[in-house]
Amino acid sequence: MKTVCLYFQVHQPWRLKVYRFFNIGKDHNYLDDFTNRSIMQKVARQCYLPMNALLLKLIKENKGAFRCSFSITGSAVEQFRAYAPEVLDSFRALAETGCVEFLAETYSHSLASLSSKEDFVEQVKLHTAMIKKEFGKKPAAFRNTELIYSDQIGAMVSELGFKTILAEGAKHVLGWKSPDYIYTNAIDNRLRVLLRNYKLSDDIAFRFSNKGWDQYPLTADKFASWIASETGEVVNLFMDYETFGEHQKADTGIFDFVKALPKAILKQGELQFSTVSEAAKAYQPVGVLHCPHVMSWADEERDVTAWLGNELQNEAFSKLYALKDKIKALKNADFSYVWNFMQTSDHFYYMATKWLSDGDVHSYFNPYGSSYEAFINYMNVLSDFEIEIDKALASKKGWRKKETVSA
Numbered sequence: 421m422k423t424v425c426l427y428f429q430v431h432q433p434w435r436l437k438v439y440r441f442f443n444i445g446k447d448h449n450y451l452d453d454f455t456n457r458s459i460m461q462k463v464a465r466q467c468y469l470p471m472n473a474l475l476l477k478l479i480k481e482n483k484g485a486f487r488c489s490f491s492i493t494g495s496a497v498e499q500f501r502a503y504a505p506e507v508l509d510s511f512r513a514l515a516e517t518g519c520v521e522f523l524a525e526t527y528s529h530s531l532a533s534l535s536s537k538e539d540f541v542e543q544v545k546l547h548t549a550m551i552k553k554e555f556g557k558k559p560a561a562f563r564n565t566e567l568i569y570s571d572q573i574g575a576m577v578s579e580l581g582f583k584t585i586l587a588e589g590a591k592h593v594l595g596w597k598s599p600d601y602i603y604t605n606a607i608d609n610r611l612r613v614l615l616r617n618y619k620l621s622d623d624i625a626f627r628f629s630n631k632g633w634d635q636y637p638l639t640a641d642k643f644a645s646w647i648a649s650e651t652g653e654v655v656n657l658f659m660d661y662e663t664f665g666e667h668q669k670a671d672t673g674i675f676d677f678v679k680a681l682p683k684a685i686l687k688q689g690e691l692q693f694s695t696v697s698e699a700a701k702a703y704q705p706v707g708v709l710h711c712p713h714v715m716s717w718a719d720e721e722r723d724v725t726a727w728l729g730n731e732l733q734n735e736a737f738s739k740l741y742a743l744k745d746k747i748k749a750l751k752n753a754d755f756s757y758v759w760n761f762m763q764t765s766d767h768f769y770y771m772a773t774k775w776l777s778d779g780d781v782h783s784y785f786n787p788y789g790s791s792y793e794a795f796i797n798y799m800n801v802l803s804d805f806e807i808e809i810d811k812a813l814a815s816k817k818g819w820r821k822k823e824t825v826s827a
Contacts, residue, residue: 423654423694426488428661431529432496433766439797444804457503464504467665472510478682479519486682487519487693491563494527494547515555521695524548524559530763533573535741561696565765567717574605584700589615590715590722600652603709612700613709616658625659629672640680648688653703727768732795746809770794
């Protein structure tokens with residue numbers, strides 16, 4: 421039997437408000453509450469609620485034969501709690517079926533794995549605790565932000581006790597190998613690596629509604645036949661959950677496609693659905709995946725230049741993580757909260773200057789008029805945040821000094 425492994429990424433960043441230079445030192449509220457609320461409630465109506473209801477129905481109709489996996493960022497869960505608690509309830513209903521697995525990742529969808537092991541571990545532990553609290557089970561599999569992966573990152577993940585990690589089935593890493601098999605990490609072979617079949621995944625995520633595509637329209641039966649023709653053991657379909665109803669609107673027929681897909685796949689006879697961990701356990705690894713350099717699922721290059729590919733991004737990233745020792749010294753929940761949402765990778769993505777073949781993707785998600793505008797806004801917020809950190813540290817040191825003198 422060949423396995424189909426469906427995995428969905430759920431993420432919403434905390435978006436920063438327009439923050440001018442003259443706000444520095446005066447305004448310490450950084451988030452755009454109106455935009456965050458309106459976007460969350462819009463995506464909840466168009467994607468999360470209808471898609472969760474459909475998946476729950478498909479699980480019941482297929483008596484557990486239909487299975488899938490999710491990872492949900494901490495910032496998304498925070499916004500569910502604040503603006504759309506019914507979405508969180510619908511995810512809990514999926515968890516209760518026993519047919520849905522929830523993976524761990526970095527809490528704030530951060531680039532911590534590219535900064536320091538300490539920051540990365542802290543973020544992962546925070547996210548793991550949140551998933552266990554919300555859905556009742558500690559995650560056994562891991563998915564890093566934007567599928568960022570390397571041999572070293574995989575080894576760090578294995579040290580944290582995870583058995584499985586997801587990664588991109590990038591051609592420049594795989595070479596002649598197929599993404600449709602299980603591999604092991606090159607440093608720690610206990611960690612199993614599931615690789616995204618980017619062609620089939622992107623047929624749904626990006627090409628589904630493209631009337632210029634030579635395979636348009638895509639039907640469930642046609643797609644199931646493509647999966648059946650794959651020569652490997654595990655076909656990994658990984659995509660953003662917002663694909664359904666948000667990127668691919670309801671009038672494209674995307675929900676009808678999903679509704680028909682389980683039966684179309686199961687009737688092939690040789691195909692079954694599995695969660696990420698089930699797939700990793702069901703098959704033996706066929707080899708080692710050597711990935712000495714960092715890769716991701718972003719853009720044609722499948723690297724990290726979407727976030728750290730220009731001077732603006734690198735300067736912002738360096739200045740942010742230069743604050744980590746001060747944050748650690750403060751041990752203050754309010755400062756840690758801001759520190760977390762400032763790490764979200766989206767802020768750096770907005771500063772991208774890649775306007776070649778990937779330009780449409782970057783502009784679609786970008787609320788700013790230019791990369792420079794995104795950079796200036798972020799740095800203004802970061803400057804005020806640093807001033808407030810220094811004030812808090814000075815106050816803390818002064819309090820400690822008085823305490824020592826009185827003693």
